[in-house]
Amino acid sequence: MAKPIKEDPKDKVGTTGHSWDGIEELNNPLPRWWVWVFYLCILYALGYAIAYPAWPLIHGATPGLLHASTRLDVEKDIKAFDEMNAPIKAKLVAADLTAIEGDASLKAYALDAGKSIFATNCAPCHGAGAAGVQGKGYPNLLDNDWLYGGAIDAIHTTVTHGVRNTVDPEARNVGIYMPAWSDKATGALADVATAKLTDEQVGQAVNYVLKISGQTADEAKATAGTQIFTDNCAACHNPDGKGNRDMGSPNLTDAIWLYGGDEATLTQTIKFGRGGVMPSWGYAPEGSKPRLTEDEIRAVAVYVHSLGGGE
């Protein structure tokens, strides 16, 4: 192309002196308003440093003229949130327990609240998915087998008072345990046992339980175990082995086991006893607060009831 350009900008502003592969950089002046924007940013930063917490001190920081605090904002938000939820919480507490699930808005609130309460308070033992931990005897809350009942009010009572804890006078099953039947066992659970069984007798009882739960058992031992069961176990587990919810004694004939239904685990259970503990969530000793308020307990009870095993 010919040179139609009258003024070469290179003559006008020169170059920065940088040249790469023959490509030079013009030394164009910066628009002045850019500089003003830059100064404005500095002014803004100064204003910000005065208005908002900015300068670190040995303890904390300068508070700023506006006394802004995200922590206080969160507290305010939580307070506003609690105020917003107060009416539905009151409604939840006032409602008849069995009527909650019939009320769509109450149920929706209870499920949402219950889910987060469960995750915070119950999941450490019962698992995030509420499936429990079998080896540890933390019950699975999803199935349809309940030691103390799976109706909404039964769940509510269990959550409120807990099981075999030492604080709540109304806790379920205080003083009621699966005793340690072995003649070699010692300790509190052994003291509860009304009789002592030899290892052979324990083996017979185990095989009887295997048989009534539909598993493979040694027929001879199981027959011998029938009498042992009747004499020692039937008082709590009932003669048919189906358990008794009043005592929290499990059904031995179904497919669900709190600690495990195999021969080794059953032997361990009969020999050395069991006695799981659940804390009380609603009991408050004088001058203290319960771990969960009534509305929270109700919400979590509704949530657990909805998990698939509710009665």
Added chain:
Amino acid sequence: MSTTEEPSLYAAREPIFPRRVKGKFRTLKWWLMAVMLGIYYLTPLIRWDRGPQMPDQAVLLDISSRRFFFFMIEIWPHEFYFVAGLLIMAGLGLFLFTSAAGRVWCGYACPQTVWTDLYILVERWIEGDRNARIRLHRQPWNWEKLIKNGIKWSIWLLIGLATGGAWVFYFTDAPTLFWNLIHGTAHPAAYITMAILTFTTFFFGGFAREQICIYACPWPRIQAAMMDEDTITIGYRDWRGEPRGKQSVAGNGDCIDCMACVNVCPMGIDIRNGQQLACITCGLCIDACDDIMDKIGKPRGLIGYLALTDEPLERAGKADLSIWRHILRPRTILYTVMWAGIGIGLIVALFLRANLDVSISPVRNPPFVVLSDGSIRNAFDMRLRNKHGEDRWFTFSATSGGDVTLALEGTEELRVLVKANETREQKLFVTAKAGTVAASAHHLPLRLWISDAEGTESSKAERVYKDTVFNGKDD
């Protein structure tokens, strides 16, 4: 300024006073401006009947209810890929237009250009054309200058207010919001958005103008990579125009150096310096130059749309390639194919959408639950969406390699009601009896059917399925 003198590091903005121009590109730009501003300001006012429980605004971005409405199309949050697809199409479209015809977006359609054009129209209407504006600009502040500027700024502010006002109408029912705005009862977000947009429109269109294009917008830089020697763009035919100067002097080219092209330029540049970053290819210099060429009896087109590959042809006295020879090249064809492919994909997806939509996520903590009779139960979290304009009952069934039974949480029935235009979460239990194939298989494919339980005849057959897996007790 000479090179020996130390140049200043900073330069003040040179005010630009574009002269009025008439011609085919100016006429085209007036029409485009009217159409585009019309679309922008009037679209929120269009009504569209969607039934009693639905908003009747044709174009509505209902963020609080998480729905986008566009005439007969309704976009739910899980269908956001439509919006993403449209954005990709917009991007590819921009690539296509830039590689074919240079910065047509910048010159004709960019809001910065359109609103600046409108603001300059107001400015010219109040203060007069270029020379009058320059005089007013140079004279000291007096009543005339104060009043003229006052009127101009007021009208600019009103235009800015209308711009911000129209913007918020896209996000909620426009007539309702209008009265709320008048009565001062609208949401603060509406007022704040309007205030910000009023100010930015006023400032960008009234004062910043070409500075936005040159310094703030990334597009001029990106466009350099989109254009090649076949791209149609605005150029000065220096081989015809140079040497510029008086017509009466023999040997001079067609350019009489009248500065008409410079005076009309909204970017304040001289197109005769060749292609440059600041040129938005608005076409006004073509109109200005053609007008002069007509007056001095020379052929039009000293400044005009041409491609770089035309230059050697013209210098050799040959005719330009046809526009289509320039435009149809692998690059533009590829952009068009990609653009159309996505467009066709979106349209197909749009027509394949069911009014009944469900997503199913299997509960995997735990993978299965053993019930007291030994049967195995899986749980599935379902999210049912009813996109009909009326309440619907949904029912469920399953097909799998083994016998399974279904149950819903919270109800004895195997059907649930989903309200019109709402989403409902529902837990589904699938149980296999102990000892069956499903209960003892590690996992088994499971197809869950969700169908309209009742409703109008036409939708009776409507049902969808989701494939998932049933986990058995693997021992």
